[in-house]
Amino acid sequence: MKRFVAIAILLVIIFSSFKWIDDFAALYPIYWPKPTYDFTKNQFSKEKVELGRKLFYDPIFSKNNKISCASCHSPYSSFAHIDHALSHGIYDSIGTRNAPVLINLAWQKYFMWDGSILNLDKQALTPITHPREMGESMNHVISKLQQSKNYPILFSKIYGDSLIKEDRVLKCITQFLLSLISCNSKYDSVMNHTTSFTKQEQNGYTLFKRNCAACHKEPFFTNNNFSKNELTINSSLLDFGRMNFTGEKKDSMLFKVPTLRNIEYSYPYMHDGRFTKLGDVLNHYASIKASVHNDKAFQKGMKLSSNEKIDIIAFLLTLSDRKFIFNEDHLYPK
């Protein structure tokens, strides 16, 4: 009997320690692949998500205490920065790229447009310390947080002591970012067989799979890799994408393939926001002529009639997840 009780207690301990896996798994569809993010080093917890949310919306991270993560990553645009070609930061400094959406990050292995960040736990360091974004130093951020009225108490509730360390701050922000899962679009409902596409959307889906899915793979609508999509260089920015990071000529104009989920909400498009409308994006792709010198995905060019472009756009609009946009758990904590 004693042995039985001991085994039962052991089983309870084992299964409860995996609760955090269940907590995260409950957020996404069962047919999605397992996340890429290594949760063993940062176990998912709702308490950390909430603290991460508070940090995300707090301008304490910027030198002038006026810019928060949410300043460029608005929840109402799927955490992108809309209506601006290039994002702006501290003292109205204009950056060199358009802030991308922040969704389904647990399945990504590269971060930033040039993939220069490989660990989501470290990603926030870049905007915090960039002179044109938040312009702050991490040491000073930690100092401000430690001297605040509330944060030592909040960290103490999670970590058992009120010591605020860089590692803890960044991992809590990561927890909030990981919780940003978008999976309730019309497309998802179609995949779940709870609704169906219109004829136009279905035609758009077929065209999409033929022309776009090599890079924008389902279900995340990105292959989490890089592509040269035959954009001309922006002569004022001289942004060569991944080559800026690797220094290798072969990486010139390689940019991370962005997700197309919530594309309706996250204009303008491309790394420098050069296209304000989806029609402009499709016009660009349709203008690519066949050439062996193109990226592999574009060597045959892309021929699309006007009606086909419209149908593809109709399909892309089915990737909009309004439930995600207005999810109270993602908005400014009140």
Add this chain to the structure above:
Amino acid sequence: MNHFRPHLITLRISLMAFVFTFLFSKVYAQEKAIRFDFGMIYNKQLISLNKDYYNSSSTDSFKIIVLKFYISNLCFYNKNKLVWCEKNSAHLVDVNTKGFFTVNMPNQLNIDKVSFDLGIDSVTNTSGALDGDLDPMLGMYWTWQSGYINLKFEGLYNYSVTQQQPFEFHIGGYNGEDNALQHLYFDVDRVQNKLSFNFNLDSILNDLKNLNYKHLMSPGKNAVLFSKMIGKNLMLTQ
């Protein structure tokens, strides 16, 4: 008697419908629709977005690309007394797509003045009302701390023979000294079906020349100054 009952019921329903329709028509006839139009004037001419304009007396040229702003808290006055205010008054005017809005107001009012805010006030900013023209997905919302963008004014200009330079002004802020809201009042001769307001670009572009910054993206002292400048250059041209 039983034969008459259904007819009596029908008669009562018909009478009620008639009375309701009569009263409704009376109420409806007491309202009047007034359209508020917004645009830009340069050199005494109305101008459009995304077109190049030139100043014949100098080498100035410009193109306005974006002019979007909020008009809110619309009120009418007679002899300096408030006579009517619009409820839930917040209109997003985008000169590129829809440079007007329409307001239904009581028909019988004598009016000699109209007022409105250029922007969104602090109460609305913090009310959590996020629908209609206040939908944050319309691209006119910063964050909870900074609130709505009162006005976006973007374009290209040059004041010499060199390449056109961009300007980009996103004006907002609702807190304390950073409050960039402008309360504007206009005398009205008589209220017709339309009131036309235009920004005086001659004056605005001349003021822009003297600014040592050509973009603003956040609340602050400069945003307040800019909003005062642009507010004083909005004219009722009837």
